[in-house]
Amino acid sequence: MRVDEYFLENEPDNECLRIDGYDDAIIGAGNQYTKENVLVYCYNRIIKICMESYDLEELEAIEYVDFNIVGAWIGEGTPIILHYCTCQECEKDGIVDR
Numbered sequence: 001m002r003v004d005e006y007f008l009e010n011e012p013d014n015e016c017l018r019i020d021g022y023d024d025a026i027i028g029a030g031n032q033y034t035k036e037n038v039l040v041y042c043y044n045r046i047i048k049i050c051m052e053s054y055d056l057e058e059l060e061a062i063e064y065v066d067f068n069i070v071g072a073w074i075g076e077g078t079p080i081i082l083h084y085c086t087c088q089e090c091e092k093d094g095i096v097d098r
Contacts, residue, residue: 003029004039011037017077019069021053022046027087030080038077042085043070 001009003026004018016029016038025045029037046069050061070081 002026015075015077017074017079019046019079022049022069025049027082027085027089036076038079040080040082042087042090043081043083044085044090046081 002023004023006029014036016036018039019025019041022041022045025041026039027042027045028040030040031037043065046065047058047061050056050065051058054061054064056064072078
């Protein structure tokens with residue numbers, strides 16, 4: 001079961017927000033002390049998805065993601081973006097930290 005599906009099923013009152021079109025970049029959930037759980041996304045996978053979805057070069061995708069996703073605060077449920085991901089998917093795909 002994916003993490004976002006877990007939230008819908010087990011924490012229906014949780015107001016964690018998703019980044020549309022980037023579900024494949026979800027790698028877990030996290031929170032800060034006294035805060036609700038939020039989704040955690042892999043930065044490297046977001047870049048990869050952005051490059052594929054919008055046919056962008058890597059630097060264009062990084063600029064787009066940094067401005068439109070990483071730099072966005074959309075409330076208490078704003079997702080965490082993990083920059084130094086060592087998940088198996090990134091290792092399998094050969095994605096290096098950006």
